[in-house]
Amino acid sequence: MISIVQSENNRWWQLWIVSAAAFLSVIDIFIVNVALPSIQAGLHSTEADLQLVIAAYLIGYAAFLITGGRLGDYLGKKRVFVAGMISFTVMSCCCGLAQTAGQLNSFRFLQGVCAAFMVPQSIAYIHLLFPEHEERIKALGIYGSIAGTASVIGQLLGGLIPDVHFLMDGWRWIFLINLPIGILATWFAVKFLHETPLVSQSRFDVSGVLLLTATLIFLIYPLIRGRELGWPLWAVCMLLAALVMLVLFIRDQRHKGLRNQEPLIDLRLFGFRDFNIGLLAVLFYFMVQDSYFLINAVLLQNGLGFSSSLTGLLFAAQGIGYVVAAVSSIRLVKLYGRKVLMAGVLLMAVTLFLHIKFFQGDVIASSKIYLLLFVYGMGCGSVLPSLLTLSIRSIPPAFAGAASGTYTTFQQTAVALGIGVSGGVFFRLLEGEHSVTAYIHAYHWATWLNIVFLVVTAVLLYFLPKK
Known part of the structure; x- marks a missing residue:
């Protein structure tokens, strides 16, 4: 395994920098949970819109997670981490400024995609910075503790912030508070993170990503929206299409595996x-x-x-x-x-x-x-x-x-x-x-x-x- 030779203090400092990805990605799940009723009231959204605030983020995250890790191998983990952090911060601001439920859920999907490119790099950095087993376990423990702390802070802030109305509806600040954190994390990453060696043989399963993304959207969206609309024909057709695309995805992955093409x-x-x-x-x-x-x-x-x-x-x-x-x-x-x-x-x-x-x-x-x-x-x-x-x-x-x-x-x-x-x-x-x-x-x-x-x-x- 490739490792990055660093001084003792420097690598522990880099651990805290990359852990910002875990903090932001986790806090943005839990901070929304408590604020959902405030978001519904602020945007006059439906119950299905409320479910999609969570689900859209997770679909984007799930569909691009593996690709995000491979992109770090191909372009360099620092470059992808910084790009992911900047994009995540921008999408957070877009969520906070959204004027309709449709806008919010679209931005939430893109926010999840950004998290999928950001988080895998942070985990990969831990393995590169701490090649020794005992120190890696300690580093992963710190990383996990930060994620756990983010869940507690997120639930607390998700309740407190919507009750504070300053310049705009309080719920908007649950997204906008990512701006200072994202800016600081990006600045520290640019200044202190070291770029990793490129793995030029890494390949991207573009068709696999597209099929998986479409399958998840065609499965989750009608389950949420179809119930609210009384199960119209388009919702049933989307669910059937999701089944067809799942079969196509499995066949696509098996075919690529047999040809050694690095399936998703x-x-x-x-x-x-x-x-x-x-x-x-x-x-x-x-x-x-x-x-x-x-x-x-x-x-x-x-x-x-x-x-x-x-x-x-x-x-x-x-x-x-x-x-x-x-x-x-x-x-x-x-x-x-x-x-x-x-x-x-x-x-x-x-x-x-x-x-x-x-x-x-x-x-x-x-x-x-x-x-x-x-x-x-x-x-x-x-x-x-x-x-x-x-x-x-x-x-x-x-x-x-x-x-x-x-x-x-x-x-x-x-x-x-x-x-x-x-x-x-x-x-x-x-x-x-x-x-x-x-x-x-x-x-x-x-x-x-x-x-x-x-x-x-x-x-x-x-x-x-x-x-």
């Missing part, structure tokens, strides 16, 4: 049983991950009348629970393997059942509610940091990079799918009603669906290697 996704990975089980576990787990925030944010603010700030504080308690559990779960997984993840998933399912019991019409933000969300976060923190590790543990080292890229692509797709499915159930049952009873009824059914997804996840985890 190496289909040989699906010959490994544990990897397939891991991907199914990822599918069901991540369908819950962000749909949880969507339906809870809408219930608490639009249904139960909580302020944006109070909702942000509640979600911050969940984020703190995640960080606390994530720190200890990595060590526990080394001792107890999949049991830790199964326990975390079941803890999430139990606490979701308690959500149903506690979130009634007379709920107040008591210490019990904060504790409930904290414990739910601990369940998440017990699963997420080690799910990738268990899923690709039996993969030969030669396939590790491809497996990681495929896993992350599948992860982001699953989150977007969950927004469409669980979020779709919630809004379908709401049917435009705005009474507390209607919100609670819709919330209960959507949460029961998420509980089922978590139970399926626990069963799948049981079939992964014990340690």
